[in-house]
Amino acid sequence: MREVIQYGTLDRREAVARLLAGRKKLLVVGGIGWASFDVMAAGDHDNNYYLWGAMGSAAMIGLGLATARPDHSVLVLTGDGDMLMSFGALATIAVRNPANLTVAVLDNGHFGQTGWQESHTARGLALEQVAKVCGFSWSVKITNLAGVDDLRDRLYSRCGVKFSVIKIAAKAFPRVPPPRDGSYIKSRFRSALGFQPI
Secondary structure: OOOOOOOOOEOHHHHHHHHHOOOOOOEEEEOOOHHHHHHHHOOOOOOEEEOOOOOOOHHHHHHHHHHHOOOOOEEEEEEHHHHHHOHHHHHHHHHHOOOOEEEEEEEOOEEOOOOOEEOHHHHOOOHHHHHHHHOOOEEEEEOOHHHHHHHHHHOOOOOOOEEEEEEEOOOOOOOOOOOOOHHHHHHHHHHHOOOOOO
16 A cells, blocks of 8 residues: 655745845756746846756756856756656766755655656655765755755855755646747856857
8 A cells, every 4th residue: 555645835936935045156957847937936047047848857967067167056956757757867966976066856746747647756755865875965855944944055065965855835836937948048058157158
């Protein structure tokens, strides 16, 4: 018989806004769908890199950025569905262990983009434990705003690669879509990092 899982209760918009408050030079990769909507709702920024139609790519893009720009702290903010699709990324990121990278998963236990089916996390899979076994330096489950505040403080530390699961309520919010033009997002992001747009 399947274990009954309690979903999170945190308001996703409040949690993301709190996490990004006073963000300094933080580079943020927003996973597809709701995670990018949440980042946009917290305030558009030149250092935001929004993903459209790239399911499972957020964590590895974050690894690339953290490796290429060790002078910046990098936050990957994505959903449980996106992280489940790139399970192997956790092992690769842990082996590389970039001290300036944090992966934060907004976990509502559902595939929000495809019809709200329950995800594996609703059925007992604990992504923070998977990350810990892979070798992340710090890996936690966050269930309250004090935990979000602690995570925000750790974004800028250089204590090894960090991972968190933020347990959010399983409910939809109004969509706040970021720009959809991939060339524009890429060029703006490159310019913010001091590179010529291509």
